[in-house]
Amino acid sequence: MSCEKCNNPLATEMYAELGAFIDALPEKRGALISVLHRAQAIFGYLPKEVQEYVGQKLNIPTAQVYGVVSFYSFFTMEPKGKYPISVCLGTAxxxxxxxxxxxxxxxxxxxxVGQTTSDGKFSLDALRCVGACGLAPVVMIGDKVYGRINTAEQVKEIIAEYQE
Known part of the structure; x- marks a missing residue:
């Protein structure tokens, strides 16, 4: 499965990029998680069609791909906002x-939590620990870490940074 039949040139390009990544792997056996990481980086999430494509390219059942995607919390089957916000709810x-x-x-x-704003700009998630307990409470937007966030005013300021 690829997107040759769809009328979306961007999707076709994304499938081609993922396919090239998989084809360049020296060993496909045991590469599922790294392929899924790359697929999610390319597509932003892992819908059913992408999981089927990965399964076909790696010659493994789609059910196995789905099992890995649904097991690991890093993977998502729902589109995230342009700016994914994660609030750490670990003990500290x-x-x-x-x-x-x-x-x-x-x-x-x-x-x-788990939703995306209607404009697609922000999504909100909670996670268990980012490993930055000395900065608690911690918020991540994409890969950027914000520490010692404890007021509604700080939250407004953070959101304002990403408004266009």
Missing amino acids: CYVRGADRVLDAFKNELGIE
Whole structure:
């Protein structure tokens, strides 16, 4: 499966990029997780069609691909916003008010955890630990880490950085 039959040149290009990555692997056996990471980097998420394509290219059942995608929390089958926001709810962050920070993001963006704003700009998730406990509470937007976030005003300032 690829996107040769679809009328979306960008999708065709993305499938071609993923296919080239898989074809360049010296050993396809045991490469599923690295292929899924690359696929998610290319597509932004892992819909059914991408999982089927990966399975075909690696010669493994789609059910096995789905099993890995659904097991690991890093992988997502739903599109994320342009700016994915993750609020750490690990112990250190939680005791320092991460639940209030999460509530401030929900109120400011008008979405719940696991949702994306209607304009596709922001998505909101909670995670267990980012490993930056000394900066608690911690928020990540993409790969950028924000530490010691504990007021609604800080949340508004962070969101404002990404408004265009």
